[in-house]
Amino acid sequence: MYEDALIELRRDIHRWPELAGSEQRTAALVADRLRAAGLEVTTGVGGHGVVAILHGDEPGPVIAYRADLDAVADTETFDSDFRSRVPGAAHLCGHDIHTTIAVGAAEGLCRRRPARGQVVFIFQPAEENLTGARAMIDDGLLDRTRPQEIYALHCAPIPVGTFVITPGAGLPGQDHCRISPPAADVERIAAAVDGLSTVHRPQTPEQFQRLIQDLATEDGPLSRYVYVQSYVDADEVHAWWRAWPDDRYPEIRDELRRLADGAAIEFPAPPFPAMVSSPELSLAAAKPLRTVGEIVTLSAAYPFNGEDFALFLQRIPGAMIFLGVANEAAGLHGITHATDFGADERAIGLGVQAVVTLLTDRLAAIM
Numbered sequence: 001m002y003e004d005a006l007i008e009l010r011r012d013i014h015r016w017p018e019l020a021g022s023e024q025r026t027a028a029l030v031a032d033r034l035r036a037a038g039l040e041v042t043t044g045v046g047g048h049g050v051v052a053i054l055h056g057d058e059p060g061p062v063i064a065y066r067a068d069l070d071a072v073a074d075t076e077t078f079d080s081d082f083r084s085r086v087p088g089a090a091h092l093c094g095h096d097i098h099t100t101i102a103v104g105a106a107e108g109l110c111r112r113r114p115a116r117g118q119v120v121f122i123f124q125p126a127e128e129n130l131t132g133a134r135a136m137i138d139d140g141l142l143d144r145t146r147p148q149e150i151y152a153l154h155c156a157p158i159p160v161g162t163f164v165i166t167p168g169a170g171l172p173g174q175d176h177c178r179i180s181p182p183a184a185d186v187e188r189i190a191a192a193v194d195g196l197s198t199v200h201r202p203q204t205p206e207q208f209q210r211l212i213q214d215l216a217t218e219d220g221p222l223s224r225y226v227y228v229q230s231y232v233d234a235d236e237v238h239a240w241w242r243a244w245p246d247d248r249y250p251e252i253r254d255e256l257r258r259l260a261d262g263a264a265i266e267f268p269a270p271p272f273p274a275m276v277s278s279p280e281l282s283l284a285a286a287k288p289l290r291t292v293g294e295i296v297t298l299s300a301a302y303p304f305n306g307e308d309f310a311l312f313l314q315r316i317p318g319a320m321i322f323l324g325v326a327n328e329a330a331g332l333h334g335i336t337h338a339t340d341f342g343a344d345e346r347a348i349g350l351g352v353q354a355v356v357t358l359l360t361d362r363l364a365a366i367m
Contacts, residue, residue, distance in 0.1 A: 002104075003349045009033070010100040010348060011082035017071030017089040017096070020126035023048040026069045026099065030123050033103050037110045039121070046136030050123040053145070054109055060116030061366035063359055064147035066312060067102035068095045068127040077339040092341040094155030094325065094334075099123060101153060101323075101351035108356045117363045120145045124308075130174075130272055133308040142315055149281060149362060150318035152309050153351055155325045157208065157334035160344040161293040162324035163354065167282035169301045170320055172227075173310070175249050175271035176240035177256055181263035183235050190230050190237045192259045196252070197228045197241075199303050205328065215298040222300045226252060244301045246274035274301060275310035277319035285319055288361040292354045293324075305336065321358075323351050 009029075018026050027048040035041050039052040048069065076083050076090035084090040091097075106121045122141065126132030156164055181189050199222065202208040214222045226248070230239035243252055249271040257265055286295050309320055325343035326334035332342040 006100050006104045006348050006352065007345050009103065010096050010345065013096040013099060014091045015082050015085050017084050017086050017091050018069070019073055019089050020070040020129040020132065021047060023069040023125045027123065027125070030069070030099060030103060034106055034121070037107045039106060039110065045141055046125065046132060046139040048125040049132065049136045051141060051145070052106055052121040054106060054114070054119045054121070056114035056117045056363070058116040060118070061363055062118045062120060062145060062147045063362050064120040064122055064145065064150040064316070065102060065105065065355065065359060066122040066124055066150060066152045066309060067098040068124045068132070069099055070095060070126055070128050070132070072128055072337060074339055078342045092339060093128070093336045094341070094343060095127070097155055097325065097343060097348060097351070098153060100348055101355060104348065104352035105355035105359070108352055109359065114360065114363050117366070119359055119363070120147055127308055130306070130308045133311040137311060137315065147316055148366060150312050150316045151285070151358060152320045153323050153355060154307070154320055155334060155336055155343060155347070156322035157326045157336070158212070158296070158322070158324035159326055160324050160347045161350060162296060163289045163293050164296045164298055164322035165282040165286055165289070165319065166277050166298045166301070166322070167279035168276065169298060170275040170277045171305055171307045171310070172242040172244045172301045172303060173246055173249070173272045173274040174240060174242050174306045175252070175267070176238070177253070177265055177267045179237040179239070179260050179263055179265045181237065181260065185261065185263065186232055186235055186237060189259060189261065189263070190232055193230045193237060193239045193256065194228055196226050196255065199225045199227050201304055212296070212298070215300045215302060216296065218299045220299065222303065225303055227303045242303055242306065244274070244303070246276070272306065273310045273314065275307040275313060275320060277313065278317045281317055282319040284362070284365070285321060285358055288357040289321065289354050291357060292350055321354070323347055323354070
């Protein structure tokens with residue numbers, strides 16, 4: 001079965017994860033599959049990025065679809081016969097699933113070639129360190145291909161068969177600082193910085209369900225939040241935080257300067273932007289997605305992750321769709337970046353079906 005072949009592709013990528021900037025094997029595997037399917041393939045874009053173009057029968061609109069290739073620098077604890085064989089690297093964020101779905105969607109669309117337009121499949125390296133999207137953009141990817149819309153899919157710890165859209169929301173940005181107080185004040189200041197958090201990671205399925213309910217509530221308890229983490233190293237307080245809405249970073253920096261209490265504080269870089277999906281295109285995506293599975297709509301950004309897909313969405317209207325991969329009954333909670341991340345592989349076939357349906361629908365809708 002074709003779906004079985006995609007599951008084996010996912011497991012192959014999962015066994016041999018590659019960290020940000022080192023995705024040679026994964027990129028080559030993807031490029032070979034796409035060339036064999038008949039796409040126009042370019043490699044080495046922004047590092048190990050792969051770009052594959054599917055041409056319809058006639059000229060028309062251009063739509064882009066992006067997946068990410070890299071793995072997390074951590075050790076996998078989930079036990080399977082395809083667990084990571086690379087020490088210190090593991091696909092704990094589901095990028096192996098994202099990549100497999102994108103390959104499957106490209107192959108599927110090749111078999112039912114669109115009547116008009118083009119689909120640009122973007123396989124991005126170095127998402128985990130937030131450098132890959134910028135590298136591909138700086139390499140001229142968008143200037144050469146000129147997509148009118150762009151989409152992506154990300155794993156989420158919700159039941160398999162469920163899709164989440166986030167019109168006008170998505171994932172928060174990120175900022176960070178370093179504070180150098182007197183040694184006697186280090187722990188006090190670190191505690192004060194952590195105290196800025198207004199939201200905390202759920203620890204139980206019940207807490208997670210409450211979080212989703214809060215995110216789905218318009219103007220609800222998570223319409224404004226700050227999530228802060230800090231650590232102490234060599235008598236310095238290092239902190240990073242995410243906030244929603246995205247315009248709150250200046251006020252948070254002012255509050256951190258106050259908490260530093262006269263100690264030296266450094267903000268090494270501007271805040272990384274939030275990933276905000278187009279309200280119109282998110283809602284438009286719901287119709288084709290609803291033919292594949294249940295739709296959940298969130299009104300605020302999920303607090304605990306970020307995405308450099310944000311940089312694509314700053315240039316092109318589009319949306320990220322979240323794909324449920326959890327199956328609690330089978331012990332697969334789908335929590336990304338957890339060392340025991342496990343996913344229901346039925347999500348791969350559903351993801352391929354959803355992406356093919358979405359891209360086909362959008363090619364037909366754009367005049």
